[in-house]
Amino acid sequence: MLKFDDKQYKVNVGLAEMLKGGVIMDVINAEQAKIAEDSGAAAVMALERVPSDIRADGGVARMSDPDIIEDIKRTVTIPVMAKCRIGHFVEAQVLEALEVDFIDESEVLTPADNKYHIDKWQFKVPFVCGCRNLGEALRRISEGAAMIRTKGEAGTGDVSEAVKHLREINSAMKALTIMSDEELFGAAKENQVSIELINIVSKTGKLPVPNFAAGGVATPADAALCMQLGAEAVFVGSGIFKADNPEKRAKAIVDATTHYKNAAQITESSRGLGEAMKGIQVAQIADEHLLHTR
Amino acid sequence: MTLSKNIIVGILALQGDYEAHKKQLQSLAVKAVEVRLESDLKNLDALIIPGGETTTMDKLINRFELRQPLINFCKNKPVFGTCAGLIMLSKKIEDNQSEVEPLGLLDIDVLRNGYGRQVFSFEDEININLGNGKSQMAATFIRAPKITRIGKGVKVLGEFKNEPVLISQNKVLASSFHAELGQDTSLLRYFLETFTSG
Numbered sequence: 001m002l003k004f005d006d007k008q009y010k011v012n013v014g015l016a017e018m019l020k021g022g023v024i025m026d027v028i029n030a031e032q033a034k035i036a037e038d039s040g041a042a043a044v045m046a047l048e049r050v051p052s053d054i055r056a057d058g059g060v061a062r063m064s065d066p067d068i069i070e071d072i073k074r075t076v077t078i079p080v081m082a083k084c085r086i087g088h089f090v091e092a093q094v095l096e097a098l099e100v101d102f103i104d105e106s107e108v109l110t111p112a113d114n115k116y117h118i119d120k121w122q123f124k125v126p127f128v129c130g131c132r133n134l135g136e137a138l139r140r141i142s143e144g145a146a147m148i149r150t151k152g153e154a155g156t157g158d159v160s161e162a163v164k165h166l167r168e169i170n171s172a173m174k175a176l177t178i179m180s181d182e183e184l185f186g187a188a189k190e191n192q193v194s195i196e197l198i199n200i201v202s203k204t205g206k207l208p209v210p211n212f213a214a215g216g217v218a219t220p221a222d223a224a225l226c227m228q229l230g231a232e233a234v235f236v237g238s239g240i241f242k243a244d245n246p247e248k249r250a251k252a253i254v255d256a257t258t259h260y261k262n263a264a265q266i267t268e269s270s271r272g273l274g275e276a277m278k279g280i281q282v283a284q285i286a287d288e289h290l291l292h293t294r
Numbered sequence: 295m296t297l298s299k300n301i302i303v304g305i306l307a308l309q310g311d312y313e314a315h316k317k318q319l320q321s322l323a324v325k326a327v328e329v330r331l332e333s334d335l336k337n338l339d340a341l342i343i344p345g346g347e348t349t350t351m352d353k354l355i356n357r358f359e360l361r362q363p364l365i366n367f368c369k370n371k372p373v374f375g376t377c378a379g380l381i382m383l384s385k386k387i388e389d390n391q392s393e394v395e396p397l398g399l400l401d402i403d404v405l406r407n408g409y410g411r412q413v414f415s416f417e418d419e420i421n422i423n424l425g426n427g428k429s430q431m432a433a434t435f436i437r438a439p440k441i442t443r444i445g446k447g448v449k450v451l452g453e454f455k456n457e458p459v460l461i462s463q464n465k466v467l468a469s470s471f472h473a474e475l476g477q478d479t480s481l482l483r484y485f486l487e488t489f490t491s492g
C-alpha cells in the first residue's frame with residue numbers, strides 16, 4: 001500500500017522538506033496572513049477560528065470558507081495550508097480544488113469520522129497529520145501523509161504535550177534502531193503498522209517524512225525547545241494572534257526558530273514582547289475537552 | 295577532474311532544506327557549515343543557497359544584516375543556488391508581490407511559482423550538458439520558478455521543454471529544480487569540481 005516511489009508523493013514530501021527550519025502560522029483572514037508573511041513565516045494555515053477560540057466557544061469547528069482561503073492565497077506568496085476535519089474527505093476535495101498547498105487533517109476541528117482517517121493516497125495535494133506517538137505517526141504515513149506534526153494540546157499556550165509527544169516519538173524511534181528482527185515484528189504488531197514501515201524507521205532512526213512540532217507553542221523559547229528536541233519546523237496556532245503584539249511576537253518566534261541553538265539570539269528574541277496568550281494548563285483540562293485524544 | 299575534499303562549503307541555513315544539501319556534501323566527505331550570521335561566512339570556500347521559501351529567506355537576510363556580506367562573498371567565491379536559491383541570486387523578480395529584493399548576482403529574470411502551486415509540482419527528466427556531452431537527469435520541481443530572461447554572460451547547462459532550468463555565470467551555478475533531494479550527487483560534484491578548483 002505504501003507508494004513511496006510515486007512521483008507525486010516524492011514531490012509532496014519535497015514541499016515538506018522546503019518548509020523545514022520555518023514557522024507555519026495559523027491565520028483566520030488575509031490581514032493576519034499578511035502579518036505572518038511579513039514576519040517571515042514559511043507558510044500560513046487557514047482555519048475558521050484559532051484553536052483557543054474553538055476551545056472557548058465550543059460548537060462544531062469546520063473547514064474555512066473558500067472565499068477566505070482564496071483571499072489569503074491572493075494576499076501572500078508563501079504556501080497556503082488549510083485544515084479539514086478528520087475523515088472529512090469532501091472538505092479535502094474542496095481544499096484540493098481550491099489549490100491549497102497542503103491540507104492539515106486536524107484534530108483541532110471537530111472529527112467527521114470517528115473510525116477512519118482520509119485515504120490520502122487518493123489526492124494530489126499533500127497532507128499533514130498530527131500524532132502523539134510513533135504508532136499514530138506511522139499509521140498516518142501509511143494512509144499517505146507527507147508530513148507529520150505532534151498534536152500537542154492546541155489552543156492552550158502550554159507546550160508540555162508537544163514536548164511529551166516529541167519525546168515519545170524520539171525514544172520509540174531510537175528503540176527500533178537496536179531491535180532484533182523478531183522484536184521489529186512485535187513492534188509492527190504493537191503499533192498496528194506494516195513491518196516494511198517499521199524497518200525503514202529501524203534503519204534510519206527517523207520518520208520517512210519531515211516531523212514538525214505543533215500544539216501550545218506560545219513563545220520564542222517554546223519554538224526553540226521543540227527544535228532542539230528534534231522537530232524540523234514549528235506550527236504556531238493561537239500563540240501569535242492571541243498575544244498582545246502579534247507582529248513582534250511572530251517575528252520573534254521566526255527568529256528563534258532559525259537560531260534555535262543560539263541562546264544569545266533566543267534571548268534577544270524574547271525581550272519586550274508584551275503579554276503572551278494567557279493560556280490554560282493542560283493538566284486542568286477535563287478529559288472530554290482534550291483535542292489530542294481525537 | 296578530482297574532488298578536493300579539503301574545502302569547506304557553507305549552506306545558508308536561515309530556512310529551507312539546508313539539511314538535504316548538508317547530507318549530500320557529507321556523502322562526498324566534504325565539510326559543511328550552516329550559515330546564519332555574517333561571522334559564519336569566515337573561512338568558507340563556497341556557498342550553497344538552498345531551496346525553501348524565498349520570502350522568508352529575504353526577510354531573514356535583512357533582519358540579520360546578511361545582504362551585503364552575502365553579495366560580497368558571492369562576488370569572490372563560488373555559489374550554488376537551488377530553486378529559492380536561484381530566485382535569490384537573480385537580478386529581477388517578475389510580479390514581485392512580496393517585494394523580495396534579490397541579490398542580483400545572476401543576469402536573469404525569474405517568475406516565482408512559474409509552473410503553478412503545489413498541485414502542479416512535478417518530477418521529470420531534464421536535458422543537461424555539463425561540457426561532456428548531452429545527458430538526462432531526474433529533476434524535482436516544487437512550486438518552482440521559471441527563468442524568463444537570460445543575460446548575455448549566462449550559460450544554459452540544462453533545459454526542460456526547451457526552457458532553461460540549469461544555468462551558470464562566472465562562479466555562480468543555479469537550478470530552478472531541486473538537485474539535493476535524492477541520492478544523485480552528480481550536480482553537486484560538478485559544482486565542487488568545476489567551480490571550486492583553482
